[in-house]
Amino acid sequence: MHFGPETYAILTAVAFLAGFIDAIAGGGGLLTVPAMLSAGVPPIAMLATNKLQSSFSSGTACWNFSRKGLIDWRTYWPTVLIILILSGVGAVVVQMIDTEALNLLVPILLIAVVAYVIFSPRMTDDDVHHRISAVGYAPVGGAIGFYDGFFGPGTGSFFATSLVSLRGFGLTRATAHTKAFNFASNLGALGIFAFSGQIIVSLGLCMAVGSIAGAYTGSHTAMRFGAKVIRPVLVTICLCLTARLIWNALH
Template sequence: MILDLLNSQSFENIALYWYFILFIAAIFGGLVGSLSGGAGMITMPLLLLSGINPLIALATNKLQACIGSFTGAAHYYSQGLVDIKSSRLCIIIAMLFASTGAISVQFVKVEILSKILPFVMITIGAYFLFSRKISDTDRAKSPNKVLFHSLCALVSFYGGFLGVGIGTLALTMLVSIGGYGLSKALAHSRSIVFSINIASIIFFILSGNVLWLLGIVMCVGQAIGATLGAKLAIKHGAKIIKPFVICICFGISIQLIIKEFFG
């Protein structure tokens, strides 16, 4: 009786039960995103499985990701882990190049990028798994600013273009090139990811591709999960962040390889 009722009711041409499933997925995605990045690995496959158009799924996912990344960034900032002044240029770059990516994805095919991405994520997972340098301690070095900001631009374009695993990519950039300690890198990555999300969602909204009711439901879930994740990350530091990053990288890789090569 209950299943029949849920199947018979729909909003925005999506069965009602998908709202419950995606709300729970958003909570878990927000938690994972605040701990390691990669929230899209949780929410995007389910959005696509619900039967909506891929571009609409991407746009709706961006809307709820904005809330998750903002919640995480705000929590880290309130704990004194984010220096906005030092990351101001990265934020500006992120917004500019994410906007370009969001515009581009609406006119081009993403099949080639989707096939390359899993191997990029495997490389990142291996880096976090085997590198002995990763800890909560900042490494005493001056990063190559040209390389760092160029990579920030590339990551941001990808974030606006496709965005799966963007938090993990930003985190890796801050640790490997920026020399940040893991907790500090995670905190700053949330600010960069929020900048990417807020810049790209504007163009998805203007194109009319966002499902607002579903997006708002998922935003509530993201806020809950991101708050829990940020609190866990601040309390436990690298000993919880590093395993999450490794699991997310290999999880994204397996998921994408199955989808792109065997699906």
């Protein structure tokens, strides 16, 4: 499939902004998915190519947070592995069944996330007592990973709020682990899409350049300003995703 240089330039710029937003609160696909569809990328190829560029974005943010010691790999590597595997399973399953029901369910879940972020006193940078252990969280993370491979919108928000509410993480620490989990879920789904041969590699790699720069900038912004920037961005992204999904369901 051939695209002109202006298409590559526009989509790379969109990927930069998406990478920046994604590193802070997730939801970068809110920008890249409609932009790629508008450029004429077929739906399946769009999903596959988007996973390629977003893997670079989440990987860059993950590396930045890990470098600062904000990711506890020793405790959470089993969860990362489970997420990797189950996201691949989700990518297989989504090619076999109808996803229309999720178009109605996900907006409800995202509204619940927004309500929790706005009203919960836990949404700060302070760690509090956890409700479940790291081992107990693994199935929760795995379920979200499956969802990311299967459908995707709001994955970062679900990871972040579940880590805050269930593991008692402060918002910056939750965002750091979200990037590790999101990187794993992206890689799991990417492997399945790569096997199917649906990825437009040249476009994905070009967008990856923009997403890497955006993720690097966004992750540093999140670490510098913490909850006071993460919280409003998280609310905004959830509301935008909700509005878009409701619009898609009604049309």
